[in-house]
Amino acid sequence: MNKPPRKKNPTFGIAVFIVVAVLLVIATLFYNAITEKRDFDRENAPAPTISSDAAAATVAKPTSDAAQ
Template sequence: MNKPQRKKNPTFGVAVFIVVAILLVIATLIFNAIREKHEFESQNAQAPSVSSQAAAAADAIKPASGAAQ
């Protein structure tokens, strides 16, 4: 009438732990990649404004082509 005790399978617990650890590593890598991308874009958002100002100044210095002929 009493069912015999089943032995727990330790392999299943180890497999679950490994899968969770791998998913945690993948999530960390994706999080860091997204964060560094945002930092990179925020740093480079300021640089084009400086270079565009320099390009505008260079265009203002150059005479228009064909105007001084």
């Protein structure tokens, strides 16, 4: 009538642990790659050219004729 209690399968717990550990390693690798890429891009940003600085200055400061 009464079923005996089921024994836990220790293999399932170890499998879950391994999957979680692998996912954490993959997430860490992606995080480090993205962080290193941002640092690299920040350090190696191309110097702005004179023409782009002049274009930005003319766009930022409209003349008095354009304001009216």
